[in-house]
Structures are given as structure tokens and as C-alpha cells.
Amino acid sequence: AQKVTQAQTEISVVEKEDVTLDCVYETRDTTYYLFWYKQPPSGELVFLIRRNSFDEQNEISGRYSWNFQKSTSSFNFTITASQVVDSAVYFCALSEAGAGSYQLTFGKGTKLSVIP
């Protein structure tokens, strides 16, 4: 069974602060994919990153960075110097390779509010 846990339901930070969104997953598969999506108030889910289970390198994209640790089954997302435009709900998701993308399991999401 797959499971994705985002323990933080809501987070508020002041603009320019750094913030980390936690994601812990469970899977019995050795090959799997992890995703982060952003859902701004407009509604669409915006793809941020995909990471496969064999690649534990951390990734940085501008102010965004991701820390993947298989030892703790975590795939955390850090926003550096947060901005008001970062306010959104962020979903972590898991897909087992054998199942394909139709079995994308989402966490419950973390609502981030960045206060000016």
C-alpha cells in the first residue's frame, strides 16, 4: 500500500523567511517516483519536481530545494527567502513505477501562507 504523509496542515511565515515542507512516504516497491505539486488559489496543480527512487541527489532550482532521504523515507521541500507568490497549497505525491502515473497518491497537502 502507498501512503504519503504531510504532517503540516498549514504554515504561516513572514516574507523572506525560509520554510520547509515535510513529506514522508511509505511504499513496498523499490522503484518509485516522488513529486511535488503547487496549487495556487487559481486552482491548477503546477508540477514542481519528480524524483526517482534511485536518485538521492538533492536538487536546487532557484529558491526551491528538495532533500530526498531514503533512510527516513522523506522528501522535504524548502523555499528560501519566501515571497507572497509562494502562498499556495503544496502536495507531495508518490507513484510506484509498476503502477504508472494513474496511481499517483497525493498527500493531504500543506497550505503555505506568506505574509508580507
Add this chain to the structure above:
Amino acid sequence: DTEVTQTPKHLVMGMTNKKSLKCEQHMGHRAMYWYKQKAKKPPELMFVYSYEKLSINESVPSRFSPECPNSSLLNLHLHALQPEDSALYLCASSQTDPRSNTGELFFGEGSRLTVL
């Protein structure tokens, strides 16, 4: 701007009405999806079309009827809905068959449905 276009953005309907939600993508993707998202919840998969054929139906009630007229279009026909069907309905697409695709899904902005 999202490359998956959904219309209408908002829809209010009575329980006896018949209405349709439309989704269009011009990225050449061969798989299209309908998700339902209730407030403060993650998206839940409803249907998947692969190469214009229904490949997955996640036990969705028959009052929701999907249709894929061609590879770029996806409709969701609504009839005799209940108030609890009020939600954000998201359309998504992926490049290849969902069973083998482990890449990202591209989402539209959604159609917010209210059933009175």
C-alpha cells in the same frame, strides 16, 4: 498559463440538470484524466483515457459520464448530481499511457461545480 484548458471555470446546477465540463489540450498528449477535489482535500482520480479509450474508472457513479471525442478533448457529462458532488473538477494530461508514464501530469485550472 496552463496548457490544459477547462471550461467552464464555474458551474452552478440543480439536481435535475444535465451539464458538461470540457477539457482541451494541444500538447499531443495521449492520456487524459479527470480528478475530483473537495475543499481542503487532495485530488482523487475519477477516470483515465488512454489513446481515446477509457482505461480506468475508479468506481465513479454513473451520474458522471466521461467522453473522449478525440485525443485533444475530454468531456465530463453530468446528470442528476447530488449536492455532495460539489467540488473542483480537474482535468490533466500526460504524454504517454498512464500505466507506463511516470512523468508529470499537466493539470488545468479546474471547473468549480456547485450542485444546489
